[in-house]
Amino acid sequence: MRHKNKFVLLASLLAVAGGVGSNVALADQSTDAIAKYREMIADGNPSELFAAQGEDLWKTKRGPKNASLEKCDLGLGAGVVKGASAKLPRFFKDTGKVQDLEIRLMTCMETLQGIDPKTVVNEQFLKGEREKMAALVAYIVTESNGDKINIDMKPAEMKKMYELGKMAFFYRSGPMDFACSTCHGDTDKRIRLQDLPDLRSHKGAAAGWGSWPAYRVSNGQFWTMQHRLNDCYRQQRTAEPIYGSDVTIALSVYLAATAKGGTVLTPGLKR
C-alpha cells in the first residue's frame, strides 16, 4: 500500500511537471479513485434514508382529501411502483400529456390527495413539498434499480417530445452561448476531475440518465432529475426552466430514448 501511494505521488509530480498533456493521466488516476470510492460506499448509499422517508410518505394519508398515494398509477397500473421509473417518461392517456416521474406524482397528488401542483411548482428545491417530492422519488427509483431503461416511444406525442428535447439539447443560449452539447456533446471530456458523459451516444446517455436521481456526497443532498436539469441550466448561466415545464420533459425523453436498453442504477451516488 505504501509503495502504491509513493507511485501516485510521483505520478502527480510528473503530471504537474509535464504540463497539460500529462494532466490526462492524472485525471484517469483520480477518476479511478472516485470509482473505487463509489464501490466502497455502494452498500451505504444514503439515498436509502430518503427512500425510507419516501416509502412512508407514499403510504401516508395527506392533503385536503386525506388520502395516500397507494392508488397512484405510474404507468404500470394503480399502485405499481416496482419497475415503474425505468419506463418513464411516458405518454399518459388520462392526462393527455407526456409526463416524467415528478410530474406524474404531481398529478396523483392533485387527483388523489387534492394537493395543488402549484405548491410544488412554486416551491424551492429541497424545501416544503419539493423536499417531500424528492423523498418519494428516492423511494420509487430505488424500486427500478437493475431494470433496463425501456421507454415507450410509439406514441406520436413521445416522438414530438424527443425532437423537442434534441433541439433543446443543442440549443445555445445565455451570456456564455452554452448548450447542453457544449459539455456533453463530445467524448472523453471532463470538468475538473469529473468525467462528462457524451449524452448523444447510447453509452453516455445510459451512464447519465441511468444514474440520476442521485445522492450527492459533497452536499449531502438527494437530487431529482428536475433538480439536475434545472442546475444544468443554471450552470449554463441561462434562464432556469419552470419546474416540470415541457423543455425538462423533452430533455428527459431525449436522454431516456438515447439510453434505451441501458441499466437503471438509480438511486445514484455522486461526488
Next chain:
Amino acid sequence: MGNPMKIRAASKDGVTEVKVLISHEMETGQRKDSAGAVVPAWWIKELTAKHNDKIVLTSEIGSSVSKNPYLAFKFKGGAKGDKIVVTWVDNKGDTRTDEAAIA
C-alpha cells in the same frame, strides 16, 4: 429524536460484519447560512454498538465526519438471529437507538 438508522449485520465464519447508515446533519459549526449567521454545530459525539447486551464498539466521533455517515465494522462472534443495537448521542443531547437481527 433523529430519523431512523439503517442497520445490516451478517455473520460468516464466526465473524459478524455490521453496516450502519446514520441519518444526521453533522453540522461542523464552521458554516454560515445565506444570511451570514453561523449554523450552530450539531454532530454525533458518541456511538455505541451492542451485540445482545455486550458492548462491541464504542466510538467518539465529531465534526469531521460527513453528513449522513456510514459506518462498517466487524467483531468476532455473533450468530444468526442475535440482536445488534446501535445508539448515538449528539452534542445537543439528542439520542437515537435502533436495532437489527444478524442475518
